[in-house]
Amino acid sequence: MTVIRVPDGSPFGHDNLPYGVFSRPGEAPRAGVRLGDSVVDLAILLGDDVFAASSLNPFLAQGRARWTEVRARIGELVAGDVPDQAVHPVAQVELHLPVEVADYVDFYASEHHASNLGRLFRPDSEPLMPNWKHLPVGYHGRAGTVVVSGTDIVRPCGQRKAPDETAPTYGPSRRLDIEAELGFVVGTGSPLGSRIGVGEFDEHVFGAVLVNDWSARDLQAWEYVPLGPHLGKSFATSISPWVVPMDALAAARVPLPGQDPEPLPYLRGGQWGLDIDLAVEWNGEVVARPPYREMYWSPAQMLAHLTVNGASARTGDLFASGTISGPEKEQRGAFIELTWGGREPVVVKGEERTFLADGDEVTITATAPGANGGRIGFGEVTGTIRPAAGD
Amino acid sequence: MTVIRVPDGSPFGHDNLPYGVFSRPGEAPRAGVRLGDSVVDLAILLGDDVFAASSLNPFLAQGRARWTEVRARIGELVAGDVPDQAVHPVAQVELHLPVEVADYVDFYASEHHASNLGRLFRPDSEPLMPNWKHLPVGYHGRAGTVVVSGTDIVRPCGQRKAPDETAPTYGPSRRLDIEAELGFVVGTGSPLGSRIGVGEFDEHVFGAVLVNDWSARDLQAWEYVPLGPHLGKSFATSISPWVVPMDALAAARVPLPGQDPEPLPYLRGGQWGLDIDLAVEWNGEVVARPPYREMYWSPAQMLAHLTVNGASARTGDLFASGTISGPEKEQRGAFIELTWGGREPVVVKGEERTFLADGDEVTITATAPGANGGRIGFGEVTGTIRPAAGD
Numbered sequence: 075m076t077v078i079r080v081p082d083g084s085p086f087g088h089d090n091l092p093y094g095v096f097s098r099p100g101e102a103p104r105a106g107v108r109l110g111d112s113v114v115d116l117a118i119l120l121g122d123d124v125f126a127a128s129s130l131n132p133f134l135a136q137g138r139a140r141w142t143e144v145r146a147r148i149g150e151l152v153a154g155d156v157p158d159q160a161v162h163p164v165a166q167v168e169l170h171l172p173v174e175v176a177d178y179v180d181f182y183a184s185e186h187h188a189s190n191l192g193r194l195f196r197p198d199s200e201p202l203m204p205n206w207k208h209l210p211v212g213y214h215g216r217a218g219t220v221v222v223s224g225t226d227i228v229r230p231c232g233q234r235k236a237p238d239e240t241a242p243t244y245g246p247s248r249r250l251d252i253e254a255e256l257g258f259v260v261g262t263g264s265p266l267g268s269r270i271g272v273g274e275f276d277e278h279v280f281g282a283v284l285v286n287d288w289s290a291r292d293l294q295a296w297e298y299v300p301l302g303p304h305l306g307k308s309f310a311t312s313i314s315p316w317v318v319p320m321d322a323l324a325a326a327r328v329p330l331p332g333q334d335p336e337p338l339p340y341l342r343g344g345q346w347g348l349d350i351d352l353a354v355e356w357n358g359e360v361v362a363r364p365p366y367r368e369m370y371w372s373p374a375q376m377l378a379h380l381t382v383n384g385a386s387a388r389t390g391d392l393f394a395s396g397t398i399s400g401p402e403k404e405q406r407g408a409f410i411e412l413t414w415g416g417r418e419p420v421v422v423k424g425e426e427r428t429f430l431a432d433g434d435e436v437t438i439t440a441t442a443p444g445a446n447g448g449r450i451g452f453g454e455v456t457g458t459i460r461p462a463a464g465d
Numbered sequence: 466m467t468v469i470r471v472p473d474g475s476p477f478g479h480d481n482l483p484y485g486v487f488s489r490p491g492e493a494p495r496a497g498v499r500l501g502d503s504v505v506d507l508a509i510l511l512g513d514d515v516f517a518a519s520s521l522n523p524f525l526a527q528g529r530a531r532w533t534e535v536r537a538r539i540g541e542l543v544a545g546d547v548p549d550q551a552v553h554p555v556a557q558v559e560l561h562l563p564v565e566v567a568d569y570v571d572f573y574a575s576e577h578h579a580s581n582l583g584r585l586f587r588p589d590s591e592p593l594m595p596n597w598k599h600l601p602v603g604y605h606g607r608a609g610t611v612v613v614s615g616t617d618i619v620r621p622c623g624q625r626k627a628p629d630e631t632a633p634t635y636g637p638s639r640r641l642d643i644e645a646e647l648g649f650v651v652g653t654g655s656p657l658g659s660r661i662g663v664g665e666f667d668e669h670v671f672g673a674v675l676v677n678d679w680s681a682r683d684l685q686a687w688e689y690v691p692l693g694p695h696l697g698k699s700f701a702t703s704i705s706p707w708v709v710p711m712d713a714l715a716a717a718r719v720p721l722p723g724q725d726p727e728p729l730p731y732l733r734g735g736q737w738g739l740d741i742d743l744a745v746e747w748n749g750e751v752v753a754r755p756p757y758r759e760m761y762w763s764p765a766q767m768l769a770h771l772t773v774n775g776a777s778a779r780t781g782d783l784f785a786s787g788t789i790s791g792p793e794k795e796q797r798g799a800f801i802e803l804t805w806g807g808r809e810p811v812v813v814k815g816e817e818r819t820f821l822a823d824g825d826e827v828t829i830t831a832t833a834p835g836a837n838g839g840r841i842g843f844g845e846v847t848g849t850i851r852p853a854a855g856d
Contacts, residue, residue: 176608176609177607177608177609179695182692192691195691196691203690203691205624205626205633205687205688205690208624208626208632208633209624209633209688211688211691211692211695212692212695213604213605213692213693213694213695214604214605214606214607214695214699215605216568216605216776217567217568217608218567218568218654218776218777218778218779218782219657219776219777221657225657228657228658228775230774230775231773231774231775232773232774233596233599233600233729235596235599241599241726242596242599242600242729243729244729244730244731263609266610266612266616266619266701267619267851267854268854269854290774293774296596296600297596297600297602298691298692298693299594299596299691300583300586300587300594300602300689300690300693301573301602301603301604301689301693301694302604302689302691302692302693302694303604303692303693304570304602304603304604304605305770305771305773305774305776306774308605308771308774308776309774309775309776310657310775335632338624338633338634338635339635340635379696380696380699382622382623382696383621383622383623383681383684383696383697383699383700384619384621384622384700384701384854385607385609385610385696385699385700386609386610387609388609391609460658463658463659463660463775
């Protein structure tokens with residue numbers, strides 16, 4: 075038996091206990107929970123084969139009461155002696171996509187981001203569309219290209235047309251960007267023709283992950299009218315391997331900054347945000363610190379909106395916040411905002427930079443207040459840009 | 466043993482043989498092929514448990530060579546004596562969603578439809594966006610709300626704002642519409658970072674279905690800028706239960722009407738369309754006959770575009786054409802076009818109608834030239850509108 079030691083100040087203390095899917099060399103992926111620098115094999119710890127699956131989905135489908143019970147039981151067990159064969163150093167396992175993603179919806183919930191993008195994409199119009207403060211604008215992304223942190227990102231090819239060009243050309247994206255976001259994982263869904271009210275968030279949503287919604291701005295700017303982003307986003311969306319349970323984020327709940335006009339009744343209530351601090355590292359240097367607490371629309375409002383038309387939700391649905399940007403320049407969660415469309419380069423490791431170059435690595439991390447007065451961590455979502463594939 | 470009789474002129478003759486998933490009362494769903502008015506149980510006919518699954522996905526994943534071999538073998542077997550227990554009258558089985566849908570992408574490939582919608586949604590601008598003739602515009606829809614023909618459609622609620630209203634209101638959609646489309650089912654996918662060329666369509670695409678992309682025009686008009694349609698579409702998309710193999714559609718291939726300007730090289734080749742005649746029935750009365758042969762972008766171009774950025778494709782991916790509209794008024798595949806935004810009602814069973822009322826039933830059917838000189842059929846995709854759910 076082993077007692078798991080948690081290093082002082084670890085963001086993976088007893089008040090976090092995020093879930094993931096790991097594998098040891100030559101073995102199949104299975105579910106684990108992270109404590110300190112260890113991964114605990116849940117099928118062994120709890121003697122329950124639902125955790126021997128290659129995704130968290132079977133556990134997520136068991137619902138809120140079971141999530142609460144399992145979290146409490148894990149907390150008790152990892153505080154004492156744990157069987158040796160259930161404990162692995164995190165550095166010695168491979169981490170996998172924790173969830174089999176059903177549908178993926180990306181919102182646009184930061185007023186600062188939406189205003190900045192509006193100014194950059196549509197300089198002659200009002201930055202916010204008339205609908206923006208009435209509903210959380212969102213769209214469906216490609217679930218099949220949600221990948222786990224660490225997956226290389228191949229620079230996408232596609233059609234680009236700069237404003238001064240008369241026709242589009244084909245080639246690798248010249249304006250490859252990131253979007254630092256928070257994603258929410260649906261545990262138990264809802265049937266077709268019903269809806270999930272703003273007050274029912276806790277029953278349905280299991281936890282949160284970090285998201286990097288890689289974006290090819292040149293592809294996006296040319297393609298996105300009138301049906302929205304497609305190829306400029308669908309090549310890859312990275313998520314962090316650890317799903318932080320909503321239960322671990324209870325101490326992070328804060329009021330929203332404020333909504334004016336007051337939203338329609340189906341979006342009232344559930345108006346809480348999360349006090350999560352993100353950091354965006356470009357080749358190891360922090361270039362932005364987006365604050366989740368500045369988001370205009372709340373996670374509960376996003377889910378209520380998503381299902382208000384009777385759309386069903388499923389175990390494994392992922393909905394993300396959209397880029398998290400605060401009011402200050404150094405709080406912007408996308409490089410197109412940070413460099414104002416590439417016109418105001420940022421200095422990274424002594425070099426002026428605008429969009430991503432091949433070989434660049436971007437890592438997003440985040441922490442939040444935990445139940446024990448310290449900080450809990452999301453770990454990281456990271457990716458390295460590889461050159462475009464040849465034809 | 467039984468000899469399956471095919472009624473004269475049946476659209477489900479020996480040159481069609483579409484695949485579906487059926488169940489008998491109290492039994493689990495399994496794969497079948499349709500011949501005449503019969504469903505043939507494929508697990509029994511072929512002695513292969515891949516067809517005992519509740520979706521066609523395991524068979525689809527086996528790839529082109531296997532699809533060709535199985536189709537030939539079924540053709541031989543159903544021409545002779547078939548075991549009694551493998552044959553069921555189609556009227557005595559329940560038909561299910563034939564495919565577990567992975568990602569769903571909806572294109573916008575009819576020039577007539579895109580022009581009409583442009584005029585209706587943006588009366589003060591050019592009807593076609595500058596990108597429209599350079600790339601097949603498309604967006605991701607909600608895979609989890611793709612339902613089989615016959616599923617009731619609950620009128621969606623959401624935010625609507627008419628141009629003369631100062632603020633949005635919440636309630637049931639007042640402009641519920643259809644979109645008559647053709648959908649293509651991906652059998653074998655492609656890995657992340659690769660692409661499917663226009664010439665590789667046949668290797669990857671298994672077959673086609675009819676699609677009704679139900680659309681709440683009032684929700685859509687208010688929400689769709691700048692990220693595209695979402696709640697106005699995500700409440701339900703119906704597909705026909707029979708997947709017509711691309712092999713059965715060989716005789717239906719026709720040249721496209723013509724593309725000007727010439728598309729970029731990655732979209733050249735694969736420029737064939739399909740000579741499929743659709744009919745839209747509103748409460749049993751045919752109100753439109755959309756011709757698929759008029760589509761601007763080809764199915765092979767849609768798939769090539771979808772993956773040109775390196776997005777992976779998966780078994781069960783569904784991509785649809787977008788509304789099929791021809792140049793004539795009676796060829797328009799959506800009621801918003803047919804009634805010109807509701808301003809020019811059509812007469813259905815003696816009543817002037819614009820958008821869908823509760824209790825209305827819409828049925829879309831289609832036929833195409835078959836290999837034997839006759840017509841093969843897609844069957845139908847049908848749905849009845851139920852009143853909005855109460856709060």
